Amino acid sequence: MQSQLHTNLHDIVRTLLPSVADEKPQTVVQFTVRDQRLSAYVVVDRTEHGETLRVEDGKHGRPDASIFLSTADLADIASLGCVRGPVSMTGSPPLLSSFRDRFMSISPAGKAQIEEITRSQVSAEVDRISIAAISPADFIQRYAMASRPAVIVDAMPKRDASPWTIERIRSELGDASVEVRTGNYVADIYKETMQTKELRLAEYLASHGDGLADSAQATPRPYAASNGVPWDWHLWLDYPPFVPEGLCQYAKFWIGPAGTTTPLHRDWLDNFLSQLVGTKRIALVSPHHAPLLSPRVIHAGLDSCNTVDPFEPQHQVTSTCDPVFVTLNAGEMLFLPAGWFHDVRSTSFSFSVNFFLMRIPYAVCPPDWTTLL
Ligand SMILES: O=C(O)CCC(=O)C(=O)O
Incomplete structure (x- = not known):
């Protein structure tokens, strides 16, 4: 269960990154899954060799963005590729707008x-x-x-x-x-x-x-x-x-x-x-x-x-x-x-x-x- 959650969060952040032109060595996206009372965050480390992502349980002290999801939202992202409900988010505008563009906006299809x-x-x-x-x-x-x-x-x-x-x-x-x-x-x-x-x-x-x-x-x-x-x-x-x-x-x-x-x-x-x-x-x-x-x-x-x-x-x-x-x-x-x-x-x-x-x-x-x- 936990490792499935980690995989889902990892995939979400991986999807967001191409449209966030970030030069910083590290970006952290905090997730809270309200109905499961779970917190986990994804850390993106950048070196000259590229980007690596890892997922940690718990709360990060200074995340660049925080996104509140529910179990139903995670299931929707996995099956439909989008969320259907409103999503509370705070933090870095490029990360948030990338989340909206990718998971809350209509596609050409x-x-x-x-x-x-x-x-x-x-x-x-x-x-x-x-x-x-x-x-x-x-x-x-x-x-x-x-x-x-x-x-x-x-x-x-x-x-x-x-x-x-x-x-x-x-x-x-x-x-x-x-x-x-x-x-x-x-x-x-x-x-x-x-x-x-x-x-x-x-x-x-x-x-x-x-x-x-x-x-x-x-x-x-x-x-x-x-x-x-x-x-x-x-x-x-x-x-x-x-x-x-x-x-x-x-x-x-x-x-x-x-x-x-x-x-x-x-x-x-x-x-x-x-x-x-x-x-x-x-x-x-x-x-x-x-x-x-x-x-x-x-x-x-x-x-x-x-x-x-x-x-x-x-x-x-x-x-x-x-x-x-x-x-x-x-x-x-x-x-x-x-x-x-x-x-x-x-x-x-x-x-x-x-x-x-x-x-x-x-x-x-x-x-x-x-x-x-
Ligand atoms: O009321 C108007 O002048 C335009 C409203 C409009 O374009 C809209 O609601 O999308």
Whole structure:
């Protein structure tokens, strides 16, 4: 048992090393297997002859990274090559990001699998569902594992009990600092040329927050987009229903007036986009249409298609990629499965938070049903 554990930990660290360009003579990765109350660490020694790895029981005094796993995670790594649940980790960012890339990210084969699954779907509309009418297990099977988007109409009880307004955002959240996309960010998105500025949220709201979309404007309205949610906001946010809370901590917020836009792109994580204030109109394009859209790979988790406008019926691709349009109202959450292209437009002042699920997409890696609920 113990020696099997040593072999597993040795193999995990061996897998992490190629993407961690470490020049130090020694690296130590501490593991804790919570449910077995076991600790062991892997020591990597580097000499001019190469790297050697050894596994020791117990706790190391100064590990470079500490990773907390469970017996189920170790079994998943051995059988599926990935973990399905959230994993607590601290320490060296390159080691942790190597662990995420290797054991918690979708592979190229997984991406192809999602494109294949969605090829046979025929639906001109996105289902609107209620948490009262569907169990978590049904949601995971019908939507998450099938890579099918859905709007959940009643998933935000905290927001409903205490609605947000622009005034309340200004007074309670105004100190948060935000990066604001400016200039022609739709054309320049994800490029080095994209202009941004740092502001306090209250300053952004004062200078750009209200006002109506002006169709004559040459550039889109500045957008406080994709900012990491401050930790204290997690105290009042409504987390997505149906999935374990531990998966929901990678959250971003989006605030802007009517006319702010995120052009067509796709993320390779399952995602819930929750609408706290205002309304958004969203065009969705199925993953299997990727060949029509020629996406530009920004990084392993993000592809951009910002030159395709699915809201423009005359655009040469729009007629063939069958966009599905969704209106997301305050109090609703859109489940956006990994790999679905989306173009998002605010049709009023809007405040949204999105939650990327910290696991390999359900469509590729099913849940461990024993720990789902
Ligand atoms: O709300 C937006 O403008 C974009 C949201 C988005 O792209 C996402 O949730 O992945």
